Amino acid sequence: MEAPHSPAVPAATLKITVNSPEQMGELGRRLAKILRPGDLVMLTGELGAGKTTLTRGLGEGLGVRGAVTSPTFVIARVHPPLGDGPALVHVDAYRLGGGLDEMEDLDLDVSLPDSVVVVEWGDGKVEELSDDRLHLVIHRAVGDTTDEGREIAVHGIGARWQDADLSVLAV
DSSP states (O other): OOOOOOOOOEEEEEEEEEOSHHHHHHHHHHHHHHOOTTOEEEEEEOTTSSHHHHHHHHHHHHTBSSOOOOOTTTSEEEEOBSSSSOEEEEEEOTTOOSTHHHHHTTTHHHHGGGEEEEEETOTTTSGGGOSOEEEEEEEEOOSSOOOOOEEEEEEEESGGGTTOOGGGGOO
């Protein structure tokens, strides 16, 4: 009998505050400097939290082709590298309800070794793709507010992130 899957314990954690969309994009550009092919990044946050803005900055930092926009209706977009870096695979799992079975239809496990894969709304859906992942949880004020501030919890999970210096991400 197989042991039940235990929840992953973060190897490294960092809290970051950003105060504008520009700072969120800059966080994505800094994130690009520590990512490598095979990395899985999960983004969690309410609608309008800045997940796509962060991914756009990440794409700029990785130097990939094409405008990084929300892939909500196409589910996944592949942005090939302009140079010798990894491709960016940007997935929006919001419309997927079935968990890993539906994610497997996207063949992300094939893309993962050679790309940086970013999954928005991936909680409970993509964790089994890799024992190592970076999970960013973005909190923002909800309701009728013009507050641009965001609190971001960055959790490095697995051996890949065990000794990672996440402080390079701080604004």
